[in-house]
Amino acid sequence: MTRHLVDIASLSVAELRHILDLSVAAPKHALAGKGVALIFEKPSNRTRHSMEMAVVQLGGHPVYTRGEEVGFDVRESVEDVTRIMAGYHAVLAARVFRHSFIERMVAVSDVPVINMLSDASHPLQALADIITMEEHVGPIAQSTVAYIGDYNNVARSLAEAVCLLGGTISLGCPSAYDADDDELARLAALGGTVRQSASPQEAIAGADVVHTDTWISMGQEEESAIRRKIFSKYCVDEDLMALAAPNAKFMHCMPAHRGEEVSADVFDGPNSVVIQQGHHRLTAARGALAWVMEKS
Numbered sequence: 001m002t003r004h005l006v007d008i009a010s011l012s013v014a015e016l017r018h019i020l021d022l023s024v025a026a027p028k029h030a031l032a033g034k035g036v037a038l039i040f041e042k043p044s045n046r047t048r049h050s051m052e053m054a055v056v057q058l059g060g061h062p063v064y065t066r067g068e069e070v071g072f073d074v075r076e077s078v079e080d081v082t083r084i085m086a087g088y089h090a091v092l093a094a095r096v097f098r099h100s101f102i103e104r105m106v107a108v109s110d111v112p113v114i115n116m117l118s119d120a121s122h123p124l125q126a127l128a129d130i131i132t133m134e135e136h137v138g139p140i141a142q143s144t145v146a147y148i149g150d151y152n153n154v155a156r157s158l159a160e161a162v163c164l165l166g167g168t169i170s171l172g173c174p175s176a177y178d179a180d181d182d183e184l185a186r187l188a189a190l191g192g193t194v195r196q197s198a199s200p201q202e203a204i205a206g207a208d209v210v211h212t213d214t215w216i217s218m219g220q221e222e223e224s225a226i227r228r229k230i231f232s233k234y235c236v237d238e239d240l241m242a243l244a245a246p247n248a249k250f251m252h253c254m255p256a257h258r259g260e261e262v263s264a265d266v267f268d269g270p271n272s273v274v275i276q277q278g279h280h281r282l283t284a285a286r287g288a289l290a291w292v293m294e295k296s
């Protein structure tokens with residue numbers, strides 16, 4: 001059966017572990033002579049470059065395409081784009097506003113589809129986050145990961161990964177920008193331990209890792225003023241980090257906004273692993289591509 005990478009939660013623990021193993025031992029010719037379509041409806045630095053280079057390292061050829069060029073549901077339907085591109089490429093990867101576009105691609109594609117960020121999730125980021133945490137903190141099952149800020153795509157995939165691997169996720173999010181009861185139950189069913197508090201001080205207490213993301217995700221620019229107000233008490237600064245475990249690591253998917261979701265001294269400080277985390281996007285991309293190609 002064709003493998004797709006849409007969400008972390010749709011993987012078994014064994015599959016997630018296998019992707020992580022492949023990320024450091026991907027077969028060099030997994031994509032030899034093959035194309036990979038990289039379609040972006042939103043801007044990108046890390047995702048575009050890490051995926052392009054991972055494709056090259058596995059012997060394939062990446063074709064970068066801006067979303068407006070294919071025009072999902074504007075120039076032609078998501079299904080028509082997908083069925084045509086599946087005849088040219090071994091893998092179709094897309095960054096979209098609507099998660100349903102990824103699901104519609106999967107429904108008609110006979111080659112693997114990889115989600116490169118949607119409004120619901122960012123699985124490639126979560127893979128890099130896990131690799132970075134295991135390298136700098138230790139086994140996830142013995143770790144408490146605090147996520148402070150907006151419970152959005154990055155947070156959701158991170159929480160899924162931490163739960164699947166038996167760790168503790170501690171969410172510190174303002175009301176209405178947090179995980180609702182159904183979402184908390186969904187996470188808890190994956191494994192591990194799930195906690196949530198509207199108090200960032202409570203959420204971060206004793207955490208081994210502290211992760212955050214922008215308050216204003218791509219596509220939410222019109223909400224900037226209200227979001228800056230609502231999230232103003234959720235800046236990860238030195239005072240907040242002092243409540244985490246001694247020498248707790250700071251992580252951020254980036255792009256980062258110093259003085260908003262994180263202070264400059266934390267982001268650029270000695271316990272920040274954000275650059276290593278960003279570099280592990282390439283490690284993770286190799287694992288994801290190698291994994292989908294195993295069954296193709």
Ligand code: CP
Binds near residue numbers: 048117125
């Ligand atoms: N973290 C991340 O996905 O970065 P880009 O938006 O630059 O790809």
Ligand code: NVA
Binds near residue numbers: 153218
């Ligand atoms: N939550 C952010 C992540 C960027 C990588 C966004 O969706 O813009």
